[in-house]
Amino acid sequence: MTDTPVILGIETSCDETAVAVVDGYRVLSNVLASQVDAHARFGGVVPEVAARAHVEAIRALTHRALAEAGIHPMDLDAVAATRGPGLAGALMVGFSYGKALAWALGKPFLGIDHMEGHLFAPRLDDPDYAPPAVVLLASGGHSQIIHLKQWGDYEVMGSTIDDAAGEAFDKLARFLGLGYPGGPAIDKESEGGDPTAVRFPRALADRPFDFSFSGLKTSVVTYVRKHHRDGTLPPIPDLAASIQEAIVDALVAKTFNAVEEAGVGAVAGGGGVLANRRLRVRMAEEAASRGVALHLPSPVMCTDNGAMVAAAAVYRFGLGERTDPASDIDSSLRLGR
Amino acid sequence: MRIVAIESATPAASVSLAEDLRVIASARRVDRQGHVSFLIPALDFLFDQAGWAPTDVDLVAVDVGPGLFGGIRAGLSTAQALAGAVGARLAPVGSVDAVALRAATAHRKIWAVVDARRGEFAVAPYQPVPGGVVREGAVELVSAEAFRGILASDRTESLVVGDWEALPEAVFRGMHGIRTGRPRYPSSEAVAELGYARAVKDDLPHPDEVRPRYLREPDVRIKWSDFRREEPWQ
Ligand SMILES: [Zn+2]
Numbered sequence: 001m002t003d004t005p006v007i008l009g010i011e012t013s014c015d016e017t018a019v020a021v022v023d024g025y026r027v028l029s030n031v032l033a034s035q036v037d038a039h040a041r042f043g044g045v046v047p048e049v050a051a052r053a054h055v056e057a058i059r060a061l062t063h064r065a066l067a068e069a070g071i072h073p074m075d076l077d078a079v080a081a082t083r084g085p086g087l088a089g090a091l092m093v094g095f096s097y098g099k100a101l102a103w104a105l106g107k108p109f110l111g112i113d114h115m116e117g118h119l120f121a122p123r124l125d126d127p128d129y130a131p132p133a134v135v136l137l138a139s140g141g142h143s144q145i146i147h148l149k150q151w152g153d154y155e156v157m158g159s160t161i162d163d164a165a166g167e168a169f170d171k172l173a174r175f176l177g178l179g180y181p182g183g184p185a186i187d188k189e190s191e192g193g194d195p196t197a198v199r200f201p202r203a204l205a206d207r208p209f210d211f212s213f214s215g216l217k218t219s220v221v222t223y224v225r226k227h228h229r230d231g232t233l234p235p236i237p238d239l240a241a242s243i244q245e246a247i248v249d250a251l252v253a254k255t256f257n258a259v260e261e262a263g264v265g266a267v268a269g270g271g272g273v274l275a276n277r278r279l280r281v282r283m284a285e286e287a288a289s290r291g292v293a294l295h296l297p298s299p300v301m302c303t304d305n306g307a308m309v310a311a312a313a314v315y316r317f318g319l320g321e322r323t324d325p326a327s328d329i330d331s332s333l334r335l336g337r
Numbered sequence: 338m339r340i341v342a343i344e345s346a347t348p349a350a351s352v353s354l355a356e357d358l359r360v361i362a363s364a365r366r367v368d369r370q371g372h373v374s375f376l377i378p379a380l381d382f383l384f385d386q387a388g389w390a391p392t393d394v395d396l397v398a399v400d401v402g403p404g405l406f407g408g409i410r411a412g413l414s415t416a417q418a419l420a421g422a423v424g425a426r427l428a429p430v431g432s433v434d435a436v437a438l439r440a441a442t443a444h445r446k447i448w449a450v451v452d453a454r455r456g457e458f459a460v461a462p463y464q465p466v467p468g469g470v471v472r473e474g475a476v477e478l479v480s481a482e483a484f485r486g487i488l489a490s491d492r493t494e495s496l497v498v499g500d501w502e503a504l505p506e507a508v509f510r511g512m513h514g515i516r517t518g519r520p521r522y523p524s525s526e527a528v529a530e531l532g533y534a535r536a537v538k539d540d541l542p543h544p545d546e547v548r549p550r551y552l553r554e555p556d557v558r559i560k561w562s563d564f565r566r567e568e569p570w571q
Binding site: 052056060088092094095097098100104 | 371375376391415416418419422544548549551
């Protein structure tokens with residue numbers, strides 16, 4: 001058919017059941033069932049709820065992804081699924097399904113590192129994205145700065161020493177009563193707000209590539225309690241915009257510290273937090289002012305999806321890699337190890 | 338009818354190939370963990386031994402629980418993918434029914450038990466009949482203490498099969514007319530037989546309606562309004 005591999009990618013590491021079909025780095029279909037509503041009441045992902053939802057959705061989503069791509073299962077060159085990191089009960093569903101599908105079709109199977117998937121997401125439909133680059137990966141579960149030296153060679157330059165960026169958004173949104181997930185809630189609430197209304201701390205001046213968000217959390221809580229008592233609390237949009245600015249500032253500053261240190265001409269991003277509109281604007285401004293090329297996937301490709309898993313699999317498949325059918329998930333998989 | 342049976346709802350995982358009621362080959366492993374790594378290599382080995390190809394399969398029978406949540410989901414995901422890939426039908430089978438089917442009994446009433454963890458047990462009563470057993474009530478999730486109460490008030494000569502070793506010893510203390518027996522775990526051979534029985538009666542749900550049988554409800558219900566493709570940040 002084509003000289004690029006057609007691969008079905010399955011992602012079930014957290015709260016999105018996602019399946020996609022790619023032809024090389026071209027996305028043929030990308031479908032997902034989000035469980036956000038199911039978890040909203042708890043202000044976070046409930047592992048058992050996530051696992052249950054995956055098993056209910058995986059079959060229909062897979063069939064739908066194939067139908068939308070116009071691909072017959074027999075035309076697939078391989079099947080890929082996230083192997084880790086993530087919630088064990090959730091990973092198990094997509095990994096078992098993908099492995100069995102590949103075996104039944106007589107096709108190769110590839111178990112993929114979720115984080116490598118995020119690193120490959122900017123490559124989808126963007127042939128200009130190539131190593132070397134610095135990639136900011138930020139979501140509810142992870143916040144890392146990766147030096148992408150070449151495909152398959154990743155150095156973790158920095159990471160969070162406490163909360164992930166998405167977690168910080170979630171906790172602060174919950175504290176302010178803005179709902180879940182926190183990132184989109186604060187993004188929305190910030191509209192028209194003044195990001196300079198309150199100056200919250202930007203942490204870890206002494207560690208150029210690492211993040212810390214617990215100090216910000218404490219200072220927001222202290223600030224809000226005090227000013228609420230005094231009746232001097234700024235309007236919620238100002239507060240939300242100021243919090244968002246503090247998180248965004250930290251992410252942008254550390255990322256471009258890393259760009260400088262690594263001496264690369266390209267910067268990219270992945271993970272749900274990279275869907276934040278303010279962060280995207282600030283990344284673009286900073287990249288432009290430094291003359292660095294920016295490769296930010298569309299918001300839907302920043303959040304967890306099947307296409308990024310398939311994209312990493314395109315690369316691994318090309319190297320001739322295959323995952324042993326006797327392999328298991330690895331919920332604590334670590335990039336670059 | 339060529340049947341693949343998958344059992345991974347308890348610590349004993351097994352897979353079988355059967356033609357109607359005749360079991361061709363089986364593989365089994367007892368280990369609470371590792372069902373994910375066991376199932377496909379085991380199937381691959383059996384297909385190789387039997388000279389089957391996946392496309393030969395007419396029916397995939399799978400234990401949907403109650404039992405180990407992770408094991409049930411690994412088994413059902415595997416079964417769904419296999420059935421979907423080759424156009425085979427899918428037959429869900431209950432773990433307690435599969436245990437009771439293999440109970441070696443004379444004429445006693447049977448109580449089949451599956452350890453559902455967290456101090457709860459899935460139990461159901463059965464009556465032996467020629468060629469099998471008939472369930473006499475719903476599968477229920479009960480505490481060990483409640484199960485003792487059920488046995489005490491039942492006052493029938495009974496055989497308890499399944500994972501009764503997981504029950505505290507006190508459950509059977511001072512109890513008369515109760516015996517314990519095998520099997521301890523459901524087997525894929527029993528799953529194949531029960532799946533076959535459902536298939537010949539045309540008693541099979543649509544594959545999308547085949548769900549794990551947890552008995553224990555989660556704290557929230559998932560509402561699948563639709564499959565979202567839109568930008569989740571708007
Ligand atoms: Zn992710």
